[in-house]
Amino acid sequence: DMITNYFYDEAAYNYHDGGYVPLEEPQTEQKPLNIPSLLKPDKETATDMYYTIVAQTGEVQLLPGQKTKTWGYNAPLLGQTVVFKRGKTIHLHLVNHLPEVTTFHWHGLAIPGPIEDGGCHAPVYPGQSRDVSFKINQPAAFVWLHAHPCPSTAEQVWHGLAAGAIVQDEHEASLPLPRNYGVDDLPIILQDRRFHENNQWDYRADYDPDGVAGPTPMINGTINPYFDVTTQKVRLRFLDGANRREWRLHFSDDLPFTQIAGDLSLLPHPVKMNKLLITCAERQEIIVDFGKYKPGDEVILYSDDVPLIHFRIHEFKPDNTVLPNTLYQRPDPEVDPDVPVHHVTLDGMDESVAMNGKKFKMDRIDFKMPLNQVQIWDICNTNPAPGMIHPYHMHGTAFEVISRDGHAPYPNELGLKDTVAINPGEHVKIKLWFDVPGVFMYHCHIIEHEDGGMMAQLQVIDPADPDKKYKLMDHMTL
Ligand code: C2O
Ligand code: CU
Ligand code: CU
Structure with missing residues (x-):
């Protein structure tokens, strides 16, 4: 059956808010769509992949006339696409050729935090580099790399620091x-x-x-x-x-x-x-x-x-490939009924945004949970309608959307997710667990809301080292 709605609450669309900037069709000549090239590994073996990723300045002919000054990864703007193969250990040499501090966050990778994950506790200063390694153990997906220095994530992404990355696995490779x-x-x-x-x-x-x-x-x-x-x-x-x-x-x-x-x-x-x-x-x-x-x-x-x-x-050969009816079996682990539901509220607008009534603080851990424990979280957008949709994101995990205000999730959100749109006034329940230990951020992904403090961080406790202390930054100076 064909689904003809957008799956979200039209009353919440951004064109209802005062600050809405309508899109306009560019009046310039059409240009071929840029396809970011695939980043070449420095080296690849049966078990390991090695990449160098350079954050750099550049300029690009985006419009007729002067070139636009931009930032990017191994490219003047955005970046080359990185390929990660499931099961391999990845070694990254992260280099900062920008005039200010940045971080390299892997949005969607289930890798340890806060260093490998590349959030605000993993700075790379101008002219310096950082080496990280991690193992890829997650299903095929399209993930991304972006800068995450708090509270300047939004400005650095605006300059161009965002690139796609493809996780490959054998299951996806077996499908037509x-x-x-x-x-x-x-x-x-x-x-x-x-x-x-x-x-x-x-x-x-x-x-x-x-x-x-x-x-x-x-x-x-x-x-x-x-x-x-x-x-x-x-x-x-x-x-x-x-x-x-x-x-x-x-x-x-x-x-x-x-x-x-x-x-x-x-x-x-x-x-x-x-x-x-x-x-x-x-x-x-x-x-x-x-x-x-x-x-x-x-x-x-x-x-x-x-x-x-x-x-x-253009000319193409007929393609009668039929998609299988089942593409993926979601894991759906059981939740222990004794584990309490954790509540998160996304509060406020403008400068007053907060999460659970508090603004983000880099050296405060807001929640602790054990490695591998499955939990239900209830995420609530406390803006009354008509307000903004808050896209709620978690680092280091893949979650499952369980319900929206008690109703079944939309049919196109039944896979694993790391970001879910929460409508004004709505409660969305998600099921989540962490396969890797560390400190991880969770926040609204309207990037100015995140920079403004609609963000918190949790510590995933590793039973092998329950008292582990992570070195957390208390601020970052560009
Ligand atoms: Cu796209 Cu804190 O992440
Ligand atoms: Cu992220
Ligand atoms: Cu928001």
Whole structure:
């Protein structure tokens, strides 16, 4: 059956709030969609992979006229796509060539915190580097790397510090899914910017404590992109890499598509739909079938009524691949009924944002839980309707959405997730556990809300070392 709603509460859409910046169609010439290249490992063995990741400044011809000054990872803007193979040990050499301190956060990887995870306790100062190693033991997914120096995460991401990363595993590789990177398998990083004089970005001028937004869509770092379609089916790995914008995606002709994955796993079953909402930091993977089009046709991806990507149809071979009805079996571990439900509230707006009534403090642990214990958390957005959707994110874990105000979750959020949109006034229950010890942050992923203090951190207690003390930073100076 086809699902035709966006799965979220329209009253909460960002166009209802005073600070909403509508998207505008760029009036510049269409340009080929940038496909970030795959980052070459320095070395790869049967068991280990080695990468060097450099945060750097650059400039890019985004608009006619002056180039825009940007930041990126191994690239002037955004970054090269990193591939992680499940079961391998990854060794990263993280280098900072920026003029200020940064961190390298792996959004979606279940790796130890707070150092490997790369949140605010793992600074890399200008001209310096840090080496981390971790093992990948999680299902195939599209995850991402972004800067996370508190409280300047939003500004650094706005400068361009965000890149996609693909976790591969044998199960996903055994399924008949498009997998030819850059041809029929594309990362689609959705962002928005405002261009000021001489085509420059000015984060401070655009600052809004409820999230910075701009009118110009930027897709994989391209303004007004087109993509040449040469296969009948194309897999799009959407990442909402915007600071505060949600995207309401659909195609021309209401072309149906099939969602196959969410943040951290394939969905249990493919979901056929023609509209899709993605909120900050979420990933949604779809397969689009261009079978009814012929060479010369164009299919447009929109958010609301603004074109984001023009898909130019070329000659392709017929593709009759049928997706299996079951893509993924979610683990669903039991919860011990004696373990209490943990409550999190996402409070306030503007400068007064908080979590559980408190603003984030780098050297305060807000909650402790044992390694591997399965817990139910109840996350509540205490803004009354109409308020903002808070995309709630947790580091270091993959969770399962159990219910929304007591109702079943949406069919496209039944896989493993690391970010879930919480509507105004809503309670969302999630089931979570940690397979790795350490200190981990959890927060709203409207990045200005996170920087503003709608964030907390927990410690996962390792029974092998229950008194372990982590060295936590108490502040970070750019
Ligand atoms: Cu995308 Cu604290 O993370
Ligand atoms: Cu994260
Ligand atoms: Cu928020």
